[in-house]
Amino acid sequence: MVCFISAATVLAAAPAVISVYDNVTISKSEILLGDIAQISCDDVNRAAELSAMKLGTIPVPGQKILLSSRVFELRTRSSGVNCDDISWTIPDTIAISTDSQTIASEMFSEMGQKAITDQLKSQQDKREYTLEVLTVPKPMRVPMGTISYDLSIPLGVKSVVPTSVYIWVNVDGQPYKKAFFRAKVHMYESVVVTNRIMAAGELVTPDDIHVEKKEINALMAGYMTDSKKPIGFIMKRMTNSGIVLEESMLDKPVVLKTGSMIHITAKIGDANVQTQGIALQDGKNGQVIRVRNTVTKKIVSGTVIDADTVQVAA
Numbered sequence: 001m002v003c004f005i006s007a008a009t010v011l012a013a014a015p016a017v018i019s020v021y022d023n024v025t026i027s028k029s030e031i032l033l034g035d036i037a038q039i040s041c042d043d044v045n046r047a048a049e050l051s052a053m054k055l056g057t058i059p060v061p062g063q064k065i066l067l068s069s070r071v072f073e074l075r076t077r078s079s080g081v082n083c084d085d086i087s088w089t090i091p092d093t094i095a096i097s098t099d100s101q102t103i104a105s106e107m108f109s110e111m112g113q114k115a116i117t118d119q120l121k122s123q124q125d126k127r128e129y130t131l132e133v134l135t136v137p138k139p140m141r142v143p144m145g146t147i148s149y150d151l152s153i154p155l156g157v158k159s160v161v162p163t164s165v166y167i168w169v170n171v172d173g174q175p176y177k178k179a180f181f182r183a184k185v186h187m188y189e190s191v192v193v194t195n196r197i198m199a200a201g202e203l204v205t206p207d208d209i210h211v212e213k214k215e216i217n218a219l220m221a222g223y224m225t226d227s228k229k230p231i232g233f234i235m236k237r238m239t240n241s242g243i244v245l246e247e248s249m250l251d252k253p254v255v256l257k258t259g260s261m262i263h264i265t266a267k268i269g270d271a272n273v274q275t276q277g278i279a280l281q282d283g284k285n286g287q288v289i290r291v292r293n294t295v296t297k298k299i300v301s302g303t304v305i306d307a308d309t310v311q312v313a314a
């Protein structure tokens with residue numbers, strides 16, 4: 001075999017004897033001559049240089065490639081290493097494969113579920129939940145070395161849309177490949193639920209509701225967990241049986257009507273002053289309405305306290 005001799009070579013290179021294996025497994029993706037051949041040379045420095053000769057890569061862990069003796073010769077010539085005075089023994093075909101290790105799908109699934117669980121704990125979310133696994137990465141072959149992982153949930157844990165967990169796989173501290181895990185989080189809580197169909201304007205009584213464990217999601221804003229909270233409110237619209245009650249479905253009832261005789265009260269210092277008046281608007285508890293003082297004939301605004309009382313500022 002004839003090899004390229006560098007023009008920079010001044011002294012003759014020490015003789016070397018190289019015997020290339022016909023079938024070999026290497027631990028890294030880069031193919032070095034010292035990993036696929038036996039090298040004999042009295043010059044330690046030259047032996048190290050020949051051993052470190054780069055002959056290409058095997059990009060996929062566990063992959064096997066075949067090099068013909070002709071291709072092998074071309075790669076040694078293009079390596080830039082002085083090949084002068086070498087006795088070669090080269091098989092017609094050289095089979096080279098890489099060692100690999102496999103990360104199982106189950107491992108990815110466990111990591112993804114734990115990442116979601118840990119984030120929910122960090123948020124101190126005490127609601128019950130289940131995880132519905134949607135997407136699990138396929139088994140991943142990686143190079144030999146120490147494996148570590150970096151996980152993140154960039155969009156946070158969701159209970160409406162699937163939650164995505166990004167899993168970065170590192171080998172010997174260097175990023176290698178990224179995998180994706182997806183799951184849907186089902187949240188459950190004991191909430192107030194209707195017992196029957198209720199029409200708009202109906203008053204909610206204790207017999208109309210009960211507390212039941214239901215799946216909830218982020219779209220259900222203002223759902224109630226206290227069965228006492230909706231009592232005395234009226235329905236804004238017709239609601240079917242078994243519906244989770246939300247605050248937006250309820251309204252305060254009108255406790256006084258336009259034209260009702262009322263007490264107008266005002267606090268002056270430590271004293272409460274009271275006079276008679278007439279409501280000029282329908283009123284709900286806590287609502288500000290206009291009233292007429294029947295004594296002074298003045299129209300003022302005040303807060304509805306109950307069906308008989310409106311409090312005005314002094």
